[in-house]
Amino acid sequence: MSKKDDRLESRLLAFEAYKTLLIELQTLTSYILEQDQALPAYTSILPVPHHQKTSPQIIPCENIFNHAARQKTSEILLTTTFLPEQKVQASVRCPGLIAASSKTLEQVQKVNQCKQDLQEKIQHIDHRRTVRQREIAKVIPYFSFRQTIRSIPYTSIPPSKVMFSWAANSAGNKRVTVNEVLQRLAEEEQHIPPSDDQDFIDNWHTMLAMERKHLSQYSGQEIMAYRTVLKPYPIANIYTPQQQKIMASLPLFYPVGKLRELPPLRPLETMDLHFSRAKRSDRKLQDEAIIPRIHLYRYHKKYREYQQ
Numbered sequence: 048m049s050k051k052d053d054r055l056e057s058r059l060l061a062f063e064a065y066k067t068l069l070i071e072l073q074t075l076t077s078y079i080l081e082q083d084q085a086l087p088a089y090t091s092i093l094p095v096p097h098h099q100k101t102s103p104q105i106i107p108c109e110n111i112f113n114h115a116a117r118q119k120t121s122e123i124l125l126t127t128t129f130l131p132e133q134k135v136q137a138s139v140r141c142p143g144l145i146a147a148s149s150k151t152l153e154q155v156q157k158v159n160q161c162k163q164d165l166q167e168k169i170q171h172i173d174h175r176r177t178v179r180q181r182e183i184a185k186v187i188p189y190f191s192f193r194q195t196i197r198s199i200p201y202t203s204i205p206p207s208k209v210m211f212s213w214a215a216n217s218a219g220n221k222r223v224t225v226n227e228v229l230q231r232l233a234e235e236e237q238h239i240p241p242s243d244d245q246d247f248i249d250n251w252h253t254m255l256a257m258e259r260k261h262l263s264q265y266s267g268q269e270i271m272a273y274r275t276v277l278k279p280y281p282i283a284n285i286y287t288p289q290q291q292k293i294m295a296s297l298p299l300f301y302p303v304g305k306l307r308e309l310p311p312l313r314p315l316e317t318m319d320l321h322f323s324r325a326k327r328s329d330r331k332l333q334d335e336a337i338i339p340r341i342h343l344y345r346y347h348k349k350y351r352e353y354q355q
Contacts (some may be wrong), residue, residue: 054172054182061168062186068161068195069127075158076121078151086303088116090143091211091281091315096134106213106279106318120145120298124158124199128189138194142281142315143298144209146307152201155300159198166196175238200293201300208286211295211315215279220332224354226267228343232259258338265337265345268354274332274344279318 092109111119123141133139147155169192172179183190232255239251265271283295293299295315304310332344346352 054178057168057172058182058186061165061172061183064161064165064168065127065187065195068158068165069125071154071158071161072124075151075154076124078148078154079117079121079145083146083148083151083303084114084117086146086148086307087309088113088120088143088145088298089309089312089314090116090119090141090145090298092119093140093142093281095130095132095139096137097132104320106320108315108317110314116143116298117145119143123297127191127195128187129191129194133191138191138197138296140281140296141298142211142283142295144206144283144309144312145298145300146303146309147201147300148303152203152300152302155199155201162196162198177238197296199297199300200295202285202287203302204287205302205304206285206287206310208311209299210284210313212282212284212313213279213315213318214277214282215318215320219275219277220272221275222270222272223343224267225262225265225269225271228271228338228341229259229262229267231341232262254340258340262338266353269345270352270354271337271343271345272332274336274342279320281315 089110089112092111094107119141120143123139126139129135130139169179169183172182180192183192236252236255239248281295283293283299285291285293285299331346331350333347335344337343337345
């Protein structure tokens, strides 16, 4: 079988997995809206992430309960494609807390299994993300991979308390040697995004050559870091009775208790970045990126290390 035929077969298998997921999601939302309609629920309505040059300093939040919360939850769970105004790299978020029957919790787990199966089918199309995106777009226009694949959080123990808040000014660093970055740039040279625009391709080659030249002035053994600054995101502290913290991009489903009411709850509030915590004074990475495109930063001299 040729590579083209193999991709076609993988693409069709992914599409079948996607259709199965939609069927199971429809079943879940019917349980949420009908079978569990009398059970308590809470969600926060957050704005759809838009295309903006700068991040908003204020993220408004509207808290809704019960039937309205269940309707919003069902709408978000069924949103597997990008909205017209949505930023492509972002996902719509809907933190919340949904009381559920045992049948609904079983369906949540079934949906999560379908999500995992779809993810595996899509990953099998090709090892390159750009190729996977192009292939899946042929059968599912405007498909949002991250938004569709994310698991629905649930707990098997009724929480004694749930507190929602924002995580802000956080960052993740991945250590890497200069030689490893040079290898990455060389691989990118071999897999430039396909385009009929020759100027676009030439500009990619020029940009990669300049980045390699700039990086070659440093020792290949020097350790640098990819730094990803995370935009504010909602989190939930759950007490069951042990405390655990999760990202709250989707509502948390929990088994309804005898009281049939929400546990003690602190809903999410509007996020104002003007009052977020100040930057740390002991940061190890320099302020300016060595290669801004890939968020590569060099350590300050006193923190600098070299691979042995």
